Amino acid sequence: MIHVTLEAQAEQIELENVKSVVALLNKLKRKPARCLVIREQEGGDQLLTPDAQLRYGDRIRIRDVSSRG
Amino acid sequence: MKCRRCKEPAVVALPSHNSGFCGDCFFMYFSRQVDKAIRSHELFSREEPVLVAISGGKDSLALLLELHSQDYQVTGLFVDLGIPDSSDLARAKVEAFCAAHGLDLQVVETAAHGLAIPVVKKAVRRPICAVCGKVKRYYFNKVAMDQNFAALATGHTLDDEAGRLLANTLRWDGPYLSDQGPRLEAENGFARKVKPLFRLTEFETAVYCFLKGIDYHMSGCPYAQGASFPVLKEAMADLEEKRPGQMLSFYLSFLEKGKPAFTAMEKEQGADLAPCVECGYPTSAGTCGVCRIKAQVADAGGI
Numbered sequence: 001m002i003h004v005t006l007e008a009q010a011e012q013i014e015l016e017n018v019k020s021v022v023a024l025l026n027k028l029k030r031k032p033a034r035c036l037v038i039r040e041q042e043g044g045d046q047l048l049t050p051d052a053q054l055r056y057g058d059r060i061r062i063r064d065v066s067s068r069g
Numbered sequence: 070m071k072c073r074r075c076k077e078p079a080v081v082a083l084p085s086h087n088s089g090f091c092g093d094c095f096f097m098y099f100s101r102q103v104d105k106a107i108r109s110h111e112l113f114s115r116e117e118p119v120l121v122a123i124s125g126g127k128d129s130l131a132l133l134l135e136l137h138s139q140d141y142q143v144t145g146l147f148v149d150l151g152i153p154d155s156s157d158l159a160r161a162k163v164e165a166f167c168a169a170h171g172l173d174l175q176v177v178e179t180a181a182h183g184l185a186i187p188v189v190k191k192a193v194r195r196p197i198c199a200v201c202g203k204v205k206r207y208y209f210n211k212v213a214m215d216q217n218f219a220a221l222a223t224g225h226t227l228d229d230e231a232g233r234l235l236a237n238t239l240r241w242d243g244p245y246l247s248d249q250g251p252r253l254e255a256e257n258g259f260a261r262k263v264k265p266l267f268r269l270t271e272f273e274t275a276v277y278c279f280l281k282g283i284d285y286h287m288s289g290c291p292y293a294q295g296a297s298f299p300v301l302k303e304a305m306a307d308l309e310e311k312r313p314g315q316m317l318s319f320y321l322s323f324l325e326k327g328k329p330a331f332t333a334m335e336k337e338q339g340a341d342l343a344p345c346v347e348c349g350y351p352t353s354a355g356t357c358g359v360c361r362i363k364a365q366v367a368d369a370g371g372i
Contacts, residue, residue: 007287031310032082033272036279047080047279049070049089063287065275066299066306067126067229 002058004028022050028062036063081276084313092280099277102268103135110252112263117219118142120260122209123174125159125286128224130166131274132266134281136222137172144173144218148208150201151178151185152290159286166283177208183366184359190292192369193362197292200362207350207359213260220261228271230264231316232302234323239301247335250324257342258351268317270309 004013004024018024021037037048040059054060070079072091079089083098090098106112113119121136123129123145136143147163150156160176167174179185184204190197213221225233230249237245255261266274278285309316344350345357352358 031306033084033270033310034306036272036275038279047276049079049082051070051082063275063279065127065271066302067128067271 001056002054002060005061007061008064019054021048021052021054024054030062035065038063085309085317095276095280099269099273100135100139103265106251106265106268112252112265113220115141119220119222120213120218121145121222123147123163125162127278127285128226128266128271128274130283130285131277132222132224133172134170137170144175146209146212147174147176148205149176149178151180151187152292153187155288155290158288162284162286175212177212179204183363189362189366192366203358210260218260220263222263222265224266225264226266226269226271226274227316227320228302228306230267231305231320234320235305236301243331243334244339247331250328258344
């Protein structure tokens with residue numbers, strides 16, 4: 001299971017059986033170039049590329065990049 | 070994915086450049102794109118003072134910091150529009166950011182000129198986003214001209230420019246197409262306007278802000294819901310995803326092959342500008358748009 005925070009919606013969800021960033025984005029219906037995928041971790045949060053593998057218990061933040069006026 | 074330059078693990082993938090970069094190499098890439106934009110269109114030099122319009126969002130803050138780090142003479146300008154639960158939050162981010170990085174900042178409060186946007190919104194019947202944009206551009210230009218800045222820089226990205234180009238093209242809007250580009254010359258009371266981020270996407274400025282630890286204003290404007298422009302930006306983003314590199318190619322090809330024709334046409338057919346009879350701002354209508362808005366606000370009892 002991974003824990004996902006959608007920053008724009010201030011919403012938190014939990015997902016099972018999502019093993020990569022690209023799979024996560026597909027599940028969330030988001031495009032890789034329209035959001036940052038950020039892994040929360042001690043020592044500093046980390047940006048993830050679409051091919052990165054996710055780990056059980058990962059805490060991920062999705063930050064949309066589109067300017068909103 | 071590995072960094073294309075140093076082979077360390079990449080933190081950002083850029084399909085349009087068929088590349089991935091680690092943090093350090095991404096900063097090098099970002100700086101080179103800004104440098105290339107400035108040099109290729111001679112936007113400004115290091116000897117010229119540049120006013121940077123900042124909203125508190127990622128693009129303008131990234132621009133201000135990057136130009137400062139490249140030793141350009143930059144001053145930030147924040148126009149406080151007086152929008153509840155938005156302007157004050159953005160202003161706080163801007164002030165904290167400029168203080169943290171030792172950057173010069175000026176603030177103009179439109180309320181001091183009778184133009185707080187909530188008051189304007191009640192007085193005018195047009196879409197408020199267009200009116201608000203007009204007010205912001207008025208004060209950006211006024212400060213740049215009054216204080217003799219060589220150029221007014223904005224944080225428009227490739228997404229903004231390509232989206233705007235698509236919108237202008239869908240309407241075949243000659244005057245706007247003639248004006249679109251990374252450098253608009255100073256003339257007729259307008260400051261030189263420049264867009265040093267035109268080679269970079271919103272995604273790239275977001276990555277830059279994340280890696281630099283820039284705390285920017287993320288909330289949208291409460292009045293901006295339903296604006297049509299983001300729809301066209303998203304359409305361009307969809308195209309870019311399917312055909313990486315298309316957005317930059319569309320924009321650069323327009324600058325090379327399309328814009329000259331519209332510029333020539335506008336020289337022949339464009340409206341003549343003269344100083345506004347009220348404030349001296351350049352206009353083709355006797356009284357400029359902002360003075361007309363002020364009159365509408367006054368008629369509605371706002372001033």
